[in-house]
Amino acid sequence: MAKILSPSIQATVQDYYGRRGFMDIGIAYSGFMDNLAGRLVNQVIGNDINAPAIEITGGGFEIEFQEKSIIAIGGSDIRASINGNYIEHYKAVEVNPGDIIKTDRISAATKGFRQYLAVAGGVMVDEYLGSHSTAVYGGFGGFNGRNLKAGDVLETGIVSEDNKASAGRRLSRKCIPILTDTWTFRAVPGPDAAPDFITEEGMEEIYNTEYKAQMYCDRSGIRLKGPAPKWNADRMSAGGHPSNITDHGYPCPGGVNISGDTLIMFTCESPTSGGLICALSVIEEDLWKMGQIFPGRDKIRFKYCDVKEAVELKKTDAPLSFE
Amino acid sequence: MSSRYDPVIKVIKVSDTCPEVVFRQAGDRFLEVVYGRSEPSSAKTIKDIILRSVRVVTINNLVKKAGIDGLIETIPGGESLMYVYDPLVVTMEDLAEKIEHIERQIEDVGSQIIQTREITIPIAFEHSLIKKAIDKYVQEVNPDAFYCRNGSNLEFIAEYNGISVEELKHKFIDTEWFVSMVGFFPGLPYFYPLNPASAITCPKYNPARTWTPEGAVDLADYCSTIFGVESSGGCQLIGRTVPIFQAYSTHEQFKDNPALFRPTDIIRFYETSEEYIDNIYGLVAEGNWNYTITPRTLSISSWLEQYDSKEREAAELREKQTLARQHMQRI
Structure with a gap:
């Protein structure tokens, strides 16, 4: 379990593929806006690429873990920390109960706008029409069909052997997407x-x-x-x-x-x-x-x-x- | 392709009665097939649009039946089909060839008999949520919107068509509406009047509205829609009807499909009050309201006869519309 303390400008649960095959009834795919960063953070920690992760918009996001897990964060260059100590992007990091992950505020120098927080086993939300992603315009999927709010408690997945084996590894610099303005x-x-x-x-x-x-x-x-x-x-x-x-x-x-x-x-x-x-x-x-x-x-x-x-x-x- | 910016990859003619079939590249994994080449909507009659829409539905069914490898999904439009495909499984050229083969099987849709549904729903022309959406638009988006008057668009639409607000309501109720497609945001049906004497029209909002309530009914360019969920929107607001989209079904109607409407459905409206509509929202949430849906056959040839028999009334309306527009342009 993990509790949202601050949701940034907009935080939602999304997945890689989104909800496909329903455009003829007006339902768009949803899913990661930056589908590369979203996929990479999942791969770093040994998750399936489609595991539901948290999409964070801008900075000022804060979440408290209530059990042991493995996470990775990537996307924009806004710095993230655990209990005040900065962590590297695209690195599989172990978290313990009580650990608080926080992202800095955006600044004029920030490159990129969205970050993805992957957790071992994915964020556990119900599947709707074949996807775990949130349709903000429609109010379904993801976590109760809406943006995350402070106080929301998310269930996190089971830490697999693949997740455990990933702990401490970091994506090679050459595989990290290049950000710009x-x-x-x-x-x-x-x-x-x-x-x-x-x-x-x-x-x-x-x-x-x-x-x-x-x-x-x-x-x-x-x-x-x-x-x-x-x-x-x-x-x-x-x-x-x-x-x-x-x-x-x-x-x-x-x-x-x-x-x-x-x-x-x-x-x-x-x-x-x-x-x-x-x-x-x-x-x-x-x-x-x-x-x-x-x-x-x-x-x-x-x-x-x-x-x-x-x-x-x-x-x-x-x-x-x-x- | 004549130039590298011309996306038309092929144009075919399947018969004298069918407009040319234009194949357009629409991205690295999209192909669009359109009937007619870029005519403005003003150059087409309701008859043209509905016949093209019937063709879209017919071809879409055949394409689905053919089970083309690499085809992921299709999005029907008023006169077009957007094909979403995996280019690593089927190339654009091969997909276009398979579609051409299907297009050539259908020379004409004038003799089609469509097995469809008739859905009868209430509408409240005056509704406080419609007024709220219009007031919000005037306050936050466009304070000079000449089409918004006292929290309503009805007076503007009536004036634009050279008729009274009462006549406008009457014309809206007095026709069956043909659903040509579903899209934009979840569950939203686009529908056109089958009776040309009810072919009311008006321009869209400029710029668009940022908020529209669920169940809003709006109209522009001869086409009406119903909002399945709250969202932005661009047409003139007519009134409010019942829920037409339910993601987590509490009502039997939405158990297998969250959207009430599908292409070729026929909609009939009856007029009611705001209180009556609002009460239905509660009942639908509890699963306790019956949607009036009956099986229906739509014979295109009999509809065309009826359409032509309404020509005198339709011409009267067109004349009023022309005069009204000239008058509005003068002032």
Whole structure:
């Protein structure tokens, strides 16, 4: 068992795969916003990659363990401590009853925005529609279908032999994701790009613009600040806003939606469908970065990628190593 | 592809009555198939949209039956199907070829007879939670929203269509609605009027609303929706109905599927009061309210005949809408 003392900006129980196969009734995947850090902290302590872990947003998170376990924390570079002593990120650390794990506050120098706390055996919550992840917009899954609050007591899993064997090991430096304040997302054009919706020059501009994340960013999407898209002239004269089309299923997560003249990157808990175009779509390998965008500060660029190139990337799987 | 920014990988023509079938790459693991190429919604009639939606449902059923390796899930849209697939199992080109084969089997949907359900639910046009959502929007998002008047959008919608608020309510009740898709947020059905004399329309909110209560019914661009859960939203609010989504079922209706609606369902509304609606929320939570659901056959050819027989009334409404919009633009 472990008790939440302070939940940070938003803390939820999430898993790696999320809730798949229900987008046709409006249920998005949910799951780790940074699915790379979430997976890695589980792997560090010898958990299954899909074991439910705590997603922490910003800093100021605090939890008290009430039994022995093994944990690892990773994601943003906000420092974490046990009983006041700093611990390394992506390291399997033993905890004892009464131990308090705490994360520092965010600062102007912070890189990244979300952290993942994995515990041996995972956080024990009921499965709903095939996943343990929390659907914040819908109020189901995870811990009582909601954000964690101070005083919540979470049940933690059984410490397995694999968990025990992991104690003290740390992910090699070369396997740790690199954090920044200027993120590059490889993205495939489509489904609604040039020439039908946006001009050729307009697409060229999207791939050559440095956008800024707005303050209004959460698990349902990341709003970008930048120039208005260059719309196809026929659509401009058709009446209504040129970003409006007959409602369609969205490529989620990954789609870059255009709402009016604002680009919104669709994350793991975005709407599954709607009446706005998606001009480009971030490739699977770069989705994790969305979870680390610092609202109101970080800059975002898109890099052209074609489907073949994106699929080739999926075939290379670098093995993990530990120190 | 003519340019590296053109996502259209293939366009096929399956018959004279079916709009061109456009295959669009939609990411590294998404493929979208759309009927028609980027026409604005204003260029389509309700008839076009419903026929395309029937085609989407038909093709989706065939695709599911075909059991394509590597296909993870599909998301039906009003005139499109989004395919989510694993590119390490099936390539985009191979998937597109398999879908093309299925598309070519269906030349026309005009003679389809759909076995579906008719669901009758109450609506309260005046409701304090709707008023709360509109007041909140005016206070926190857009104080100059001309479509929000005294905590209501009904007066604006009526004016935009050149009819009175009473006529608006009457038109809303006086049609069966066809559910074309479910999505956006959990359980939310999108539906269009089967009766063209009830084809009311209005623009969306700009910018969007940050909060909408569960059960809210809204409308824009001829399309209505019901909110399964509290969420943001962008259409003009009409009223409030009963719960349509329940994640942890306390009611038998939601035992196998948390969403009440599915594509092709037919919705009928009847008018009631705020108290009546609120009472139902309590009863549903206790598992004690009966949803009125009856099996129903929808023959597309008979519907098309009825649709055409309403043409005089539909044309009258269109004329009122045109005049109203000209008048609103002048002021």
